[in-house]
Amino acid sequence: MTIAQLETPGLICDLDITERNLRAMQSAADAGGVGLRPHIKTHKTPALAKWQLELGACGLTCAKLGEAEVMADEAGCTDLFIAYSLLGADKAARLRALQERAEVRVSVVSLAQAEILSAALGGAPVKVRLNVDTGLDRDGMTAARAVADAQRIAALPGIELIGVFTHEGQAHKGHNFDEVKAIGRQAAQQLVDVAAALRAAGLPCDEVAPGGTPTAADLASYPGVTEVRPGTYLFYDMMCVECMDLTAADCGLRVLTTVVDLPAERRVIVDGGSKTFFNDQFASWGRAMCVEHPDLRLEKCSEEHGHAEWRGEGAPPVKLGDRLTWIPSHVCPVVNLFDEMTAVRGEEVVDTLRISARGKVR
């Protein structure tokens, strides 16, 4: 079977491109002597997680407990990091059950959250990393707060402090790849400094883990870093293309569509909208790009209609019924809309991969 025979819309995973991306990041981690712990939020697919582990990943990162459960049960992963603030008796019970079948690290975002976690676990042991906000302004502690509260956190029943981590997502704001990497290094240095302060205070802090996709390969060689945690790198997407030295040829996950209407001169309507491409409607940059016609970009989405605009000369070079392949703007939420993706080598369909952790928000 070939791609031309697949119904649309659908997800295509190009295994050649994906493998190249997987191997390149593993090489960067190996060269830096750090662990690679991929974030599975991007693919949510046990088969791809297994591949990452086989190629040398030291373990996996998950956002939600439900994702971690899938990766333990379906990818056989025995070394998991849940980079999320866990609260409540239900989550604690599931965490304890998961600890029976894997080594699990979890995030601590504050002293208050660590107290609730410790109590909910009834003092049962749990390995934690402090979540340091190095500029994203999302969750976690400032560097100063982490240093100030680490001693009390580490003293809570069951809490075993082993390291620090950050998600320097603000690196995406860099105007070019050099700026992106510079932002990443500033974040890494903050994290390294926190780790040094913790060790100076007599606390254990062996693990120092920054590193999202745009910054991970660079930070793998940054002094003091012990692990990187990229997610999108196996696929990349148009947001990565626009802030890193990449092209569409580096992007391993594509959305296959059909042209279902050509209602006006430069307007091409395809059979995937925001329930296929997530919401490209408001992205001011990195819009989904058509592989066959790079001057065709997805301008906005209603739920089941993608509105593409032809930015080239003359009329758009497409006709009703044509099949168009797209690099999405942000690949992670796109994958999360599908139950499966079709794996290909060239034009040949070689497998169907189940996205088992799709929708695991709990």
Place this chain on the structure above:
Amino acid sequence: MTIAQLETPGLICDLDITERNLRAMQSAADAGGVGLRPHIKTHKTPALAKWQLELGACGLTCAKLGEAEVMADEAGCTDLFIAYSLLGADKAARLRALQERAEVRVSVVSLAQAEILSAALGGAPVKVRLNVDTGLDRDGMTAARAVADAQRIAALPGIELIGVFTHEGQAHKGHNFDEVKAIGRQAAQQLVDVAAALRAAGLPCDEVAPGGTPTAADLASYPGVTEVRPGTYLFYDMMCVECMDLTAADCGLRVLTTVVDLPAERRVIVDGGSKTFFNDQFASWGRAMCVEHPDLRLEKCSEEHGHAEWRGEGAPPVKLGDRLTWIPSHVCPVVNLFDEMTAVRGEEVVDTLRISARGKVR
């Protein structure tokens, strides 16, 4: 079991509110003497579709063939309208199979698409409605084009022209409910005029169907309209609250979350982001609102973190671990992220409803 015992994040369907909304729209349709054919894209849930039919809906509207298959098989619906441009041999084969178990109307967006559809069906009979673009600038024909091409479309093998429809989604642009309704009436009048022109040309055109949620109740009594097709009306959402005469108390679908971090003075982080709330990040109006604290609004989302901002006086009246309930900005893509919703009457959990048509993009 009560809502307080549910794990977060999750979807809550308040059956009392939903029932009130369902009955009110059915009453408006009955009063106008028109059919109500709800669009199931909003709930994608067979149990709710069955309820709509039991209360008097004349049939169901679906965007994708896959949604229609679920509604035939799981809701037992025998009268379906697929408001979408169908192309290709795979879709034609599935359409013919679906016609074995339900009466199916489909959309025609252009003469070219009708030719492909007719050929793909091998001339087998299919009931069609012309999709007239009355100002949304999405897919379909202008009124003039519909009148010009209707004769040739109706003459294609198997094509049985029975009516016209429009989705006047541009009504959302009205600054208040009166403007919204005025935009809806302009669209309806265009559609009524097209139908009159078709009949004057000797073509059958019994069905005249405008009517999305903000305009449907009003257009149910508009002269010449025979059917309305709202989707969101059973739940409503913040976008509806802001363009209709509604309040949060009219909104039947809520997102249940937990406060997982309070990292800065006015920043409240909850355990649902864009994979729970879809993408509220860029909406300039109608942001998700907290039911318990209406001055708490969801300002942006990363994938698993909702960033809420407290717009009230003093510190936000929440603490770590609090459970917060939200009216989403746009409910349709939110439901599409979940496998099930919890049905409640007051605080009491009464059922779990399977969202079987979630992700049916093909």
